[in-house]
Amino acid sequence: MSPADSAGMGAGMGADPAETLIREAVAAEADRAPDTRAVLAGLRGSRARSVRHRFPLMAMTATVVVTVVVTVVVTIVCGVILVPPLLRSAAPAAHDSGTPAPVSQNVLLAGIDDNDTADSIVLAHLDRDGAAEVISLPRDSWVNSGSGMAKLSAVYTTGGITKLVSTVEELTGVHVDHYATVPMQGFAQLSTAVGGVPVCLKAAVHDTYSGASFPAGRQVLEGASALAFLRQRHGLPDGDLDREARLQVFLTSLARELLSGSKLTDPDTLHALLAQVREDVTADPGWDLVAFAEQVIGLRPAGLRTGTIPITTTALWTDTSGAAIGVDPAQVRAYVRHMMDDTVNDTAPSPGAAAPTGPPSPVADTCVN
């Protein structure tokens, strides 16, 4: 740090007006430095204020906004599915019988479609005190997989869940404690048990590939028709994007039906189906699913925050994989750190709506292609 070191410049100090001017200019710039107290306060935990301008509102496409909603749904649906029947019927007893106290944990949930593609990828952080942050990672996010750049969804297809876990860890900077994959098809089966799931179509469709044949407008789907609705990608304006949107409105609507139970005519069938779907859930061997399910059930609704990782562009053209979603790892890490910072959550004025990407909109009522 000795000023004499700069004598190696070749140009004599002070003799060169340009260098003098540069010194003054840089020093003037440095003089605009913020007060150290702001940073010290931040280090002690109350980071909310300074963090705000770090995530300017970004242009979000409908797809991305919808993804925000599905994060909650997937978590809730997974929670509901994972709850063992015993726990559901005799919850109070289960509490005291040696179930370990809830721990703070990071969980990666991936919804898998029938092409073995990770359709919906969610990173959830569950706090000890019943708060949770659920962060959605768009499946087309263009990320470093360790062996080159790839879409997140493709990372799962080619490398399996372990590769997806390590990629998400690298991208978000957090350690994933546990993971689970959930087959999306199981959700279609659940639609029957809840007495049908309301959806709305913008236009009538007839597709021989998937067997989808629906009129325009609001309708209630169940069983085979729900499956066809979820499978169709041919003959739609945006192909796979439309299919993704359908999946998301369907899940949101399904979660609403599951939680309200208003049309639940046959609880036994529902339990049987839940058991069936649960069999298809793959979780890491060390994960105490009973404790997790209990923790999900015990979530404070007000303590639930959702969001989507910041994206730089929704139209990143890649040579190998077509259009992808651009993400900046530094931004993603900062965002995830901010979201998962317990102190911020506790001081947030209205935690339920505090997601930087905006509160979930009533997507279940939205008409899709």
Add this chain to the structure above:
Amino acid sequence: MPDGFDEFVTERLDRLLRYATALACDPHLAQDIVQEVLLRVQRHWPKIASLNAPDLYVRRMVTNEYLSWRRRRAARDIASEHGTLDAIGQPTLDPAVSYAERDAMRARIAVLPRKQRAAIVLRYYEDRTDPEIAEVLGCSAGTVRSHISRALGTLRAAVQQHSEWTGREAVREGSS
């Protein structure tokens, strides 16, 4: 908090913030960057404290954080800074002409390519040696010299233009 981290922050924070501000040309961004970095430093403090030059290492972290933030914002910021440049870069007969000159230089430094700017700040604000700058930027000393000489080339050309202007004004004033 880990042992020694508090002292480190107390001693270095002000300087670190000033460095980051000079680097980012944006006090808010500088605050965010320093905060992010210090949180990371805090977590890995025992390891960082055991290094030869923890201070230099933290400088490097701040610089890297800045370079990666900057990547996304570059296009927008440079556009707005060009506006600033035009606004304050016009030679005037203002009595505070030195301030105007200095601010014009600030604007010019703000639009330098980011690694050149980092090299300039490390050289002219931090008074670092070439090898030290090389360590912070993660490149060779030769690359540091090339960054600095290119930046100086750009900035000198601007100063020359500017003084030709003001020189002409002075001559005209003197002869009238």
